[in-house]
Amino acid sequence: MTEHSLYSREFDQAIAQDVLIGSRCLDCAYTSVPQRQICPRCHADRVQRVELSGRGTLAAFTVIYIPPTSMAEAGYNAKNPYCVGIVSLAEGPRISAQIVGLDLSDPSAIKINTPLKQASIVRGEGDAARKFLAFEPA
Amino acid sequence: MAKKLSRGVAIVGVGMSEFGAFPDKTSRDLFVEAYLELKQSVQKGFDPKDIETFYMGNFSSDHFENQGHLAPIVASWVGLSPVASTRIEDACASGGVALRQGVLAIASGAVDIVLVGGLEKMTDLPGAKVTDTLALAADSMFEVPTGFTFPGFYAAMASAYIDQYQADPDALLRVGIKNHQNGALNEKAQFNQSIPEVMEKKKSKAAQKGLPVPEWEDEMAFMKDPKANPMIAWPLRLFDCSPVSDGAAAVLLVSEELAAKYTDTPIFVIGSGQASDGALAERESLSNIPAAVEAARQAYEMAGIAPEDIDFAEVHDCFTIAEIMASEDLGFFAHGEGWKAALEGRTARDGSHPINPSGGLKAKGHPVGASGVGQVVEVWKQLNGIAGERQLRGKLKYGLAHNVGGTGQTCSVHIFEKRN
Numbered sequence: 289m290t291e292h293s294l295y296s297r298e299f300d301q302a303i304a305q306d307v308l309i310g311s312r313c314l315d316c317a318y319t320s321v322p323q324r325q326i327c328p329r330c331h332a333d334r335v336q337r338v339e340l341s342g343r344g345t346l347a348a349f350t351v352i353y354i355p356p357t358s359m360a361e362a363g364y365n366a367k368n369p370y371c372v373g374i375v376s377l378a379e380g381p382r383i384s385a386q387i388v389g390l391d392l393s394d395p396s397a398i399k400i401n402t403p404l405k406q407a408s409i410v411r412g413e414g415d416a417a418r419k420f421l422a423f424e425p426a
Numbered sequence: 427m428a429k430k431l432s433r434g435v436a437i438v439g440v441g442m443s444e445f446g447a448f449p450d451k452t453s454r455d456l457f458v459e460a461y462l463e464l465k466q467s468v469q470k471g472f473d474p475k476d477i478e479t480f481y482m483g484n485f486s487s488d489h490f491e492n493q494g495h496l497a498p499i500v501a502s503w504v505g506l507s508p509v510a511s512t513r514i515e516d517a518c519a520s521g522g523v524a525l526r527q528g529v530l531a532i533a534s535g536a537v538d539i540v541l542v543g544g545l546e547k548m549t550d551l552p553g554a555k556v557t558d559t560l561a562l563a564a565d566s567m568f569e570v571p572t573g574f575t576f577p578g579f580y581a582a583m584a585s586a587y588i589d590q591y592q593a594d595p596d597a598l599l600r601v602g603i604k605n606h607q608n609g610a611l612n613e614k615a616q617f618n619q620s621i622p623e624v625m626e627k628k629k630s631k632a633a634q635k636g637l638p639v640p641e642w643e644d645e646m647a648f649m650k651d652p653k654a655n656p657m658i659a660w661p662l663r664l665f666d667c668s669p670v671s672d673g674a675a676a677v678l679l680v681s682e683e684l685a686a687k688y689t690d691t692p693i694f695v696i697g698s699g700q701a702s703d704g705a706l707a708e709r710e711s712l713s714n715i716p717a718a719v720e721a722a723r724q725a726y727e728m729a730g731i732a733p734e735d736i737d738f739a740e741v742h743d744c745f746t747i748a749e750i751m752a753s754e755d756l757g758f759f760a761h762g763e764g765w766k767a768a769l770e771g772r773t774a775r776d777g778s779h780p781i782n783p784s785g786g787l788k789a790k791g792h793p794v795g796a797s798g799v800g801q802v803v804e805v806w807k808q809l810n811g812i813a814g815e816r817q818l819r820g821k822l823k824y825g826l827a828h829n830v831g832g833t834g835q836t837c838s839v840h841i842f843e844k845r846n
Binding site for chain 1: 572573577589659706708
């Protein structure tokens with residue numbers, strides 16, 4: 289059995305396994321994503337790691353035409369933009385992630401509240417390849 | 427019980443460098459410029475030896491100029507050593523937070539005279555490196571790796587705002603047009619040009635080069651032209667974004683009882699608030715900035731006045747949507763009404779609620795650590811009736827400055843009063 293901690297890096301280690309984790313407060317039942325050692329709502333430090341369903345809806349988004357260096361290196365530019373958004377997860381909390389599988393030709397046609405499901409995207413090649421959390425239309 | 431300052435604090439002088447791109451000047455040169463203007467502005471003069479503490483807002487001289495530990499260096503450059511000198515870093519709110527530290531230091535009784543500065547030298551780095559450096563203000567584990575940029579964060583807030591209130595996105599463009607109008611009257615602004623002037627300049631440039639001369643029916647047609655005003659992060663276009671800038675600003679704070687020794691026209695700091703927040707995704711609301719609401723609440727309570735008492739405000743319009751959200755978070759308009767006010771011109775210099783008479787970050791420029799202090803320079807000038815061509819009409823009593831760091835992880839709000 290793998291020993292799990294609530295350390296902040298654990299989140300990406302779980303994403304590498306396609307698992308979306310958070311924490312649930314044993315006192316007030318509030319769910320945090322990413323996982324926290326101290327409940328941000330009631331400040332209790334009795335929290336438990338939980339796995340989330342990966343289901344959610346689009347709460348806010350943008351389509352980025354001028355990428356930062358890391359995304360430019362991944363092949364994005366003004367002619368090949370990408371969508372990034374904030375997803376309201378079924379369990380309550382929200383998280384930021386790249387949104388894939390949407391038609392980006394007219395961003396005004398993308399609807400807030402679009403149902404989404406967890407996906408992933410690999411950026412970088414060879415040894416530099418890394419899997420990132422993403423969401424796609426459900 | 428409302429929290430109060432234990433003793434009053436007055437601003438007795440201000441100065442700022444030009445904001446813009448200055449390849450020949452480093453941050454210390456820009457600060458010298460601001461400091462020399464401040465010296466001139468103190469009506470009855472002051473002895474630099476009287477300064478007891480220097481707080482300096484600066485976001486990232488480490489990355490922008492390969493220089494850490496900037497405060498004592500800048501202090502020595504204006505002859506202040508061995509004055510206690512401390513750099514304050516809260517991203518783009520560094521300047522406003524430095525001001526607050528100065529106010530609290532004097533209110534505590536520990537010191538009587540504080541120099542507050544802000545500076546940033548951003549244009550030495552290529553554009554992509556500037557974007558990467560600014561991204562350091564976001565969460566490097568859970569936000570930056572998603573591909574979010576700063577225009578992207580504010581664009582996402584705009585998407586939530588537009589959806590929640592069925593807002594007309596043209597309101598964003600109106601904020602840009604208004605701030606350029608104001609900036610055209612500010613000799614220190616990076617974009618000292620109205621949008622019609624920008625349009626004329628583009629036409630004459632094309633004509634000079636023998637290229638086809640672009641035609642636009644009006645300002646809005648220009649603002650919606652994807653060639654003239656390209657999309658950066660939908661729905662935000664180039665003219666929705668504040669620029670990359672170099673600049674510095676400085677204000678001299680003294681305890682209330684010392685004010686008359688330095689000037690007959692002090693401005694009093696009567697309210698100060700500051701709040702923090704987590705990453706954008708973690709917030710209850712994506713269509714406003716909760717830390718701004720909290721900082722404003724503290725500042726109004728301390729000042730003992732209400733939003734309707736404020737005659738004008740300098741707000742943190744790093745992006746046009748940010749100005750609309752600020753106009754609501756500060757209580758000038760109800761949530762969901764700010765976009766209408768922007769469309770109707772109510773935030774223009776001749777409107778009911780003038781916002782950013784200086785041109786704001788959009789037109790004046792946004793040297794991030796300097797911006798929060800630059801706002802105070804404008805408030806001082808407006809309240810003292812010396813803002814020149816852009817001077818607001820009527821008798822002004824209360825001004826407000828609102829400075830945001832990152833996506834709203836930090837916000838400071840200050841309220842200023844002109845007495846008699």
